[in-house]
Amino acid sequence: xxxxxxxxxxxxxxxxxxxxxxxxxxxxxxxxxxxxxxxxxxxxxxxxxxxxxxxxxxxxxxxxxxxxxxxxxxxxxxxxxxxxxxxxxxxxxxxxxxxxxxxxxxxxxxxxxxxxxxxxxxxxxxxxxxxxxxxxxxxxxxxxxxxxxxxxxxxxxxxxxxxxxxxxxxxxxxxxxxxxxxxxxxxxxxxxxxxxxxxxxxxxxxxxxxxxxxxxxxxxxxxxxxxxxxxxxxxxxxxxxxxxxxxxxxxxxxxxxxxxxxxxxxxxxxxxxxxxxxxxxxxxxxxxxxxxxxxxxxxxxxxxxxxxxxxxxxxxxxxxxxxxxxxxxxxxxxxx
Amino acid sequence: xxxxxxxxxxxxxxxxxxxxxxxxxxxxxxxxxxxxxxxxxxxxxxxxxxxxxxxxxxxxxxxxxxxxxxxxxxxxxxxxxxxxxxxxxxxxxxxxxxxxxxxxxxxxxxxxxxxxxxxxxxxxxxxxxxxxxxxxxxxxxxxxxxxxxxxxxxxxxxxxxxxxxxxxxxxxxxxxxxxxxxxxxxxxxxxxxxxxxxxxxxxxxxxxxxxxxxxxxxxxxxxxxxxxxxxxxxxxxxxxxxxxxxxxxxxxxxxxxxxxxxxxxxxxxxxxxxxxxxxxxxxxxxxxxxxxxxxxxxxxxxxxxxxxxxxxxxxxxxxxxxxxxxxxxxxxxxxx
Numbered sequence: 001x002x003x004x005x006x007x008x009x010x011x012x013x014x015x016x017x018x019x020x021x022x023x024x025x026x027x028x029x030x031x032x033x034x035x036x037x038x039x040x041x042x043x044x045x046x047x048x049x050x051x052x053x054x055x056x057x058x059x060x061x062x063x064x065x066x067x068x069x070x071x072x073x074x075x076x077x078x079x080x081x082x083x084x085x086x087x088x089x090x091x092x093x094x095x096x097x098x099x100x101x102x103x104x105x106x107x108x109x110x111x112x113x114x115x116x117x118x119x120x121x122x123x124x125x126x127x128x129x130x131x132x133x134x135x136x137x138x139x140x141x142x143x144x145x146x147x148x149x150x151x152x153x154x155x156x157x158x159x160x161x162x163x164x165x166x167x168x169x170x171x172x173x174x175x176x177x178x179x180x181x182x183x184x185x186x187x188x189x190x191x192x193x194x195x196x197x198x199x200x201x202x203x204x205x206x207x208x209x210x211x212x213x214x215x216x217x218x219x220x221x222x223x224x225x226x227x228x229x230x231x232x233x234x235x236x237x238x239x240x241x242x243x244x245x246x247x248x249x250x251x252x253x254x255x256x257x258x259x260x261x262x263x264x265x266x267x268x269x270x271x272x273x274x275x276x277x278x279x280x281x282x283x284x285x286x287x288x289x290x291x292x293x294x295x296x297x298x299x300x301x302x303x304x305x306x307x308x309x310x311x312x313x314x315x316x317x318x319x320x321x322x323x324x325x326x327x328x329x330x331x332x333x334x335x336x
Numbered sequence: 337x338x339x340x341x342x343x344x345x346x347x348x349x350x351x352x353x354x355x356x357x358x359x360x361x362x363x364x365x366x367x368x369x370x371x372x373x374x375x376x377x378x379x380x381x382x383x384x385x386x387x388x389x390x391x392x393x394x395x396x397x398x399x400x401x402x403x404x405x406x407x408x409x410x411x412x413x414x415x416x417x418x419x420x421x422x423x424x425x426x427x428x429x430x431x432x433x434x435x436x437x438x439x440x441x442x443x444x445x446x447x448x449x450x451x452x453x454x455x456x457x458x459x460x461x462x463x464x465x466x467x468x469x470x471x472x473x474x475x476x477x478x479x480x481x482x483x484x485x486x487x488x489x490x491x492x493x494x495x496x497x498x499x500x501x502x503x504x505x506x507x508x509x510x511x512x513x514x515x516x517x518x519x520x521x522x523x524x525x526x527x528x529x530x531x532x533x534x535x536x537x538x539x540x541x542x543x544x545x546x547x548x549x550x551x552x553x554x555x556x557x558x559x560x561x562x563x564x565x566x567x568x569x570x571x572x573x574x575x576x577x578x579x580x581x582x583x584x585x586x587x588x589x590x591x592x593x594x595x596x597x598x599x600x601x602x603x604x605x606x607x608x609x610x611x612x613x614x615x616x617x618x619x620x621x622x623x624x625x626x627x628x629x630x631x632x633x634x635x636x637x638x639x640x641x642x643x644x645x646x647x648x649x650x651x652x653x654x655x656x657x658x659x660x661x662x663x664x665x666x667x668x669x670x671x672x
Binding site: 003004005006007008009010011012017020021024025028029031033034038040041043045046047048050052053054055056057058060089090092093094095096097098099100101102103104106107110111113114117123124125126127128129130131132133135136137138141143145147149330333334 | 339340341342343344345346347348353356357360361364365367369370374376377379381382383384386388389390391392393394396425426428429430431432433434435436437438439440442443446447449450453459460461462463464465466467468469471472473474477479481483485669670
């Protein structure tokens with residue numbers, strides 16, 4: 001039966017989001033750039049490859065351990081550029097504010113956006129503000145759009161192929177669980193903080209040291225790591241194998257997920273990038289990433305395989321193999 | 337007394353919006369591009385001047401005579417680029433959707449965005465969708481951001497100065513009143529429809545025919561025509577005089593405004609541009625504009641004067657002079 005109305009899961013980043021895009025947006029807006037479904041659109045201006053991306057943030061609550069909607073809005077868009085190999089240049093910001101919001105709250109958010117912009121090395125160069133009546137929106141929603149410039153030669157020209165390895169720059173699930181804790185929904189005390197961070201600060205040193213070796217990157221936000229793996233191999237003639245014991249997850253995040261019935265592989269992150277890299281340099285790249293503040297807990301977590309084309313397989317702790325599907329439903333709404 | 341909370345008027349485009357920007361956003365995000373407060377930020381990429389702009393649309397209701405939130409979202413951003421002399425190239429779109437919205441409604445909006453994109457000659461190349469729970473937002477909010485390319489020589493390099501004339505490409509207030517009519521708030525039957533339109537289709541023929549002659553353009557959206565005039569002359573050593581009898585306003589719009597206590601000079605438009613042009617070519621430009629579908633009712637409505645520096649003066653029907661201040665408060669919330 002075809003659904004008649006929008007569900008929360010249509011914004012969750014998993015299967016329903018994909019259906020929404022493929023069945024409603026793509027047929028209408030059909031053009032080759034949009035159809036690539038990358039983290040950014042890429043086009044040439046005066047011979048330079050430009051990346052352009054947009055993201056709206058509706059996280060609830062506005063403030064949570066390790067971050068708030070302001071720095072999330074900056075890092076989210078900076079990261080969507082950076083994973084395309086584009087150096088983030090300028091951001092726009094569009095606010096929807098609910099009437100009655102205090103200036104104190106607004107100023108906290110603005111200050112946080114400013115600090116995040118400095119850390120990421122970008123400027124917010126244009127903006128827009130709309131106000132809706134009480135009850136017409138929930139506090140603040142922030143859209144950021146961003147422009148970046150792609151330098152030739154940094155990313156690999158070769159497609160992903162068997163033998164490539166998969167690197168993660170740290171622990172999974174911290175962001176989602178930190179937001180849950182701010183909602184008072186954790187069954188235990190925790191020190192878990194969001195991993196929100198400007199990934200360009202770790203991505204470009206890597207690309208500069210290993211030019212032409214990184215085949216693909218994507219930040220593991222809504223839908224989590226497992227959904228990214230599916231996006232990578234869907235419809236391709238290669239498969240993916242990742243090894244559970246190698247995937248970094250904090251012990252307390254693991255414990256909370258166990259208690260609440262979540263799988264950390266599907267929980268949203270805001271400072272984690274999945275890197276597909278030439279197998280020949282994977283160990284050296286790992287060492288280099290581990291020497292950086294945003295990559296201390298980096299790990300090689302898997303590889304591209306000729307087997308299981310189109311599928312992502314998790315080698316479990318007990319040695320079995322489990323298919324990692326795209327996220328279905330939306331386990332944690334309004335996480336970014 | 338300093339206000340502690342956000343009012344609807346902070347999103348109205350008038351004095352409160354200006355205060356919000358000047359007292360909260362600019363101090364935090366201070367950079368030279370943002371401080372220009374243009375309709376778009378302008379910067380160079382590889383030697384080309386690029387314009388970048390953003391706008392969020394929260395119009396209520398979503399559908400109204402002559403348009404809907406979809407085409408509004410496309411034209412609004414296309415127009416913000418075009419008035420900077422930038423040919424609109426690509427748009428991004430970010431949706432916030434309330435859980436429970438019907439796909440029928442969403443598809444109507446998407447179809448409308450697609451048709452508007454074709455009319456404007458742009459592509460929507462990247463997007464994002466968030467869903468919030470019932471009551472967390474009001475139907476759909478749409479952000480569009482846009483990139484355009486500025487060709488050298490089309491806009492004047494000279495600053496606005498006395499002797500320049502002011503052209504409007506048609507009647508004022510149609511959009512605001514059309515939205516009110518869709519809210520069922522009109523005291524009489526009317527055929528008033530929104531003027532929402534892609535202004536690039538009238539702006540570029542004008543710039544190409546009169547290169548270097550247009551000093552400044554701005555679309556008269558929130559805050560209306562009078563607020564644009566104030567933005568033009570504020571702090572400058574010239575003044576503005578406009579003549580009431582020359583300003584095109586539909587009779588029925590005039591009648592509705594009289595009944596409801598609105599001033600059409602402050603009502604939002606979505607297809608009207610204020611053009612400051614070299615006085616020597618103003619008459620020829622007017623003729624050319626009138627020959628275009630989007631400019632049939634164009635008029636020369638005033639001029640830049642050495643008198644009354646920093647002020648916009650309206651010469652009324654009865655021959656008096658009235659200072660046109662920036663809009664205070666927000667007479668028509670959620671109009672775009």
